[in-house]
Amino acid sequence: MAELSAFVAVARERSFTRAAAQLGVSASALSQAMRSLEERLGVRLLTRTTRSVAPTEAGERLVATILPHLEGIETGLAALSELRDKPAGKIRLTTVDHAAETILWPALAKFLAEYPDIQIDLVVDNTLQDIVSQRFDAGIRMGERVARDMIAIRIGPEIRMAAVATPAYFKQHPKPRRPEDLAAHRCINMRFATLGNVYTWEFEKGGREVNVKVEGQLTVNDIAVIRQATLRDVGLGFIPEDMVAGDIERGELIRVLDDWTPPFPGYYLYYPSRRQQSPAFTLLVDALRHRAD
Secondary structure, three states, X not given: OHHHHXXXXXXXXXXXXXXXXXXXXXXXXXXXXXXXXXXXXXXXXXXXXXXOEEEOHHHHHXXXXXXXXXXHHHHHXXXXXXXXXXXOEEEEEEEOHHHHHHHHHHHHHHHHHHOOOEEEEEEEOOOOOOOOOOOOOEEEEEHHHOOOOEEEEEOOOOEOEEEEEOHHHHHHOOOOOOHHHHHHOOEOEEEEOOOOEEOOEEEEEOOEEEEXXXXXOOEEOOHHHHHHHHHOOOOEEEEEHHHHHXXXXXXXXXXXXXXXOOOEOOEEEEEEOOOOOOHHHHHHHHHHOOOOO
């Protein structure tokens, strides 16, 4: 059981070093354990190079076979917390930075204080993680990016984007009146690593949708950096409204194309439909569930 769990960790992380750190053992001991497992099974499970490690075809097949069973065991063990006086267990979540700051953390601060025996393992990044293969209990993403075979629960209000730049920038450039006018502006792009390209700015007005691939000197994968760059006159930023509301109110940023940015579905927590919910996970879902004012 321990060797199989260790093998899944290596196959998932594709690194003895990272998997060893996760398991709390040395990389050399983990490598030897994997060789022993391969010898006992009589088949090579991992392809090793000087820079990486990856599962072979047999290794991929073994992961697909044992992973659902390991998840079932973990869920069953977590369910034993029902017999405790207090709910307990570890919950692994993946989320984007904006959701972490505006939705997740405010709720977690209260949740963690109320349930001291529940642990949250939170990974914040802007890639579209495969929560099943990466063994997350749940993910948090925009509703439109959640796969249809997942259970999705709304955890936040609708979101509006805001196209903004500084007064100094607009002293040198005319304000855009239509999305098409952005072609004449320096814009700050947002890259989504998983999608392999930059985000196309999306606008809508009167039922007409306009998607604009903007150009500029700077492309980043962090929305907070885009805000900072916008405040420093690098160019136009396309940023969630709540992140720049104070900047606009103080006159540090000027909003344009306001009538082209209607609200759209916000953040959802999602998880596989076949997942058995532990008591701790059920409590977290209820704590995060969006309740309209």
